[in-house]
Amino acid sequence: MIWETVRLSLRSIRRNVLRSFLTLLGIVIGVAAVIAMLTIGSGTTEKVKADISKLGSNLLVVRSGRPAGPGGPGGLDQVVRPLAEKDLAALVAHLTGARAISPASQKQVRVIFGTESLTSGVTGTDSAYLDARDWKLVSGRPFSDSETRSGTGVCLIGETVRQQFFGAGDPEGEFIRVNRTSCKIIGLLEPKGYTGFGQDQDNVVLMPLHAYQRRIAGNRDIDNIYIAADDRTPTSELQPRVEDILRDIRRVTPDRESDFAIRDMTQIADAMASATTTMTGMLGAVAGVSLLVGGIGIMNIMLVSVTERTREIGIRLAIGAHEKHILIQFLVEATVLSLLGGIIGILIGLALAGLAAVTLTIPFAPSPAVILLAVGFSALIGMVFGFFPALRGARLDPIDALRHE
Amino acid sequence: MAAGAALITFDKVWKSYGQGEAKVHALAGVDLAIRRGEFVAIMGPSGSGKSTAMNIIGCLDTPTAGTYSFMGIDAGRLDRNRRAMLRNLYVGFVFQGYNLLARTTAAENVELPLIYRGVAARDRRDLAMQALSQVGLVGREHHTPAELSGGQQQRVAIARAIVTRPTLLVADEPTGNLDTARTHEIMELLTQLNTELGLTIAMVTHEADVAGYAERTIRFLDGHVASDSMKLETA
Numbered sequence: 001m002i003w004e005t006v007r008l009s010l011r012s013i014r015r016n017v018l019r020s021f022l023t024l025l026g027i028v029i030g031v032a033a034v035i036a037m038l039t040i041g042s043g044t045t046e047k048v049k050a051d052i053s054k055l056g057s058n059l060l061v062v063r064s065g066r067p068a069g070p071g072g073p074g075g076l077d078q079v080v081r082p083l084a085e086k087d088l089a090a091l092v093a094h095l096t097g098a099r100a101i102s103p104a105s106q107k108q109v110r111v112i113f114g115t116e117s118l119t120s121g122v123t124g125t126d127s128a129y130l131d132a133r134d135w136k137l138v139s140g141r142p143f144s145d146s147e148t149r150s151g152t153g154v155c156l157i158g159e160t161v162r163q164q165f166f167g168a169g170d171p172e173g174e175f176i177r178v179n180r181t182s183c184k185i186i187g188l189l190e191p192k193g194y195t196g197f198g199q200d201q202d203n204v205v206l207m208p209l210h211a212y213q214r215r216i217a218g219n220r221d222i223d224n225i226y227i228a229a230d231d232r233t234p235t236s237e238l239q240p241r242v243e244d245i246l247r248d249i250r251r252v253t254p255d256r257e258s259d260f261a262i263r264d265m266t267q268i269a270d271a272m273a274s275a276t277t278t279m280t281g282m283l284g285a286v287a288g289v290s291l292l293v294g295g296i297g298i299m300n301i302m303l304v305s306v307t308e309r310t311r312e313i314g315i316r317l318a319i320g321a322h323e324k325h326i327l328i329q330f331l332v333e334a335t336v337l338s339l340l341g342g343i344i345g346i347l348i349g350l351a352l353a354g355l356a357a358v359t360l361t362i363p364f365a366p367s368p369a370v371i372l373l374a375v376g377f378s379a380l381i382g383m384v385f386g387f388f389p390a391l392r393g394a395r396l397d398p399i400d401a402l403r404h405e
Numbered sequence: 406m407a408a409g410a411a412l413i414t415f416d417k418v419w420k421s422y423g424q425g426e427a428k429v430h431a432l433a434g435v436d437l438a439i440r441r442g443e444f445v446a447i448m449g450p451s452g453s454g455k456s457t458a459m460n461i462i463g464c465l466d467t468p469t470a471g472t473y474s475f476m477g478i479d480a481g482r483l484d485r486n487r488r489a490m491l492r493n494l495y496v497g498f499v500f501q502g503y504n505l506l507a508r509t510t511a512a513e514n515v516e517l518p519l520i521y522r523g524v525a526a527r528d529r530r531d532l533a534m535q536a537l538s539q540v541g542l543v544g545r546e547h548h549t550p551a552e553l554s555g556g557q558q559q560r561v562a563i564a565r566a567i568v569t570r571p572t573l574l575v576a577d578e579p580t581g582n583l584d585t586a587r588t589h590e591i592m593e594l595l596t597q598l599n600t601e602l603g604l605t606i607a608m609v610t611h612e613a614d615v616a617g618y619a620e621r622t623i624r625f626l627d628g629h630v631a632s633d634s635m636k637l638e639t640a
Binding site: 004318325 | 460463465466485486489490492493494497498500504505506508517518520521522526565569
């Protein structure tokens, strides 16, 4: 009986292809917009999370200057006291719950090999840096402790630098010029790709901190200290310990604000992900409004359909259809119509999301739950907005309906 | 034709429309009985109440006052859905304008009442074919109404009416849209169904020669039965 009715409604939809299509358009656009929004949104969220975890998971980053606030870190009213090696030494000596602690100072510097040159992010650091940033070597070896201590001219390069200077060749043992100093390549870093902000994470050169300070920066400052928490310690627990140790060693009196900032990368990841989710939700809600409009379109066309087919309803009632048969017939028709719109909308929405994924280089992340929800929701719209017209048809008096021209 | 027990009885049936001064009585206390197996023609000018009477006979309408009983059931007091069930089980309808579903094949039109009876698809097809062959339309089952002549369309409508093996066939000016030759064919068919299947037929018409096919003619005038006469068999 139901199958019979579905077949019947498909036939009546086919009879008015253009009209059915125009009616569907509202639902199609609505569902396509919702699906595209949510799919692109969850792709973006995944991308943001992946980007942040590329920085290293469970990572705290300490930098000099006041904690972020109005005016940003290191406001103008305060002379910034940079981090120094004694701060690092205090953390290494006293901090518990950390897997790796590593200093890093960075600068964009021109790097030259032969006749080729490249402006690259040069970082002065130590051998713990790779561990702190969850970064591996494709080949070669990290800095030895003695190289770190003495500031030997050795370096690790990223994939972009290798491609620029060596093509497919092996860079190990070659010397590159960084600023006015020469350094020997001892290892190649694993590629990390671009961040969500379009920054190439592979255009880097790592060298021992002392070498960087002496030959490139010309000072003894440390820009950042990276602290990776161990598996048992959440970063939220680690952060106050870091703060205590640093306030102590930097002699910040209790009545004053810290002159350094600790950023929790996990928190930033969560905050960014939740911001994306909120945006996605809002855009989805706006798209949902067009579903409502689509529903009203369905109601309108079903009322027309019931009026047009008054005589048919009269015939059906005369030969023994119950009210419920007529009700179901038109309800099924409205539902099939809107479901059809929903399915077309899902396909278009996924296609748009796929296109966006390619253009924005975000992962294509269609969610089965969202698709199922869209199917269910479009069917529901058909039922809800089809009910009143269907009821109107079912309540017709067979005598009047038969007389209808 | 041996007349059986009363199939239809009107007992002081009134049907009124409107309120107060504007109140109109389409039927004003009609008493009437039709027995099983009869072929009755109902005549009368427009506004005489014949159509109202037919609607009540066909369980499409209910009296305002009085009792209408169909097969011994007080059909005038049944709700919409029960009357729908009664129509589906015992009444077949043939209309002046055929009233077939457009763009639907003859066979599907004939199957329609069986769908509401819950008959399985395969059985429906068989019964529809049988009914179509009874009205002489074998080979046309896949034609849509637009591809059939008026006489053929009315045959499809008759097939649809008899496919449920009804007790009563209600025909409302069944030949009103047909020429003389087609009229004769359709009336022959109805007469045949009446004699061969014992189908009780109540038929509204305003043409005397069409009424001539029936064995009994009831004339309505101003909401009353003006005359009720049996045909004088010459055979």
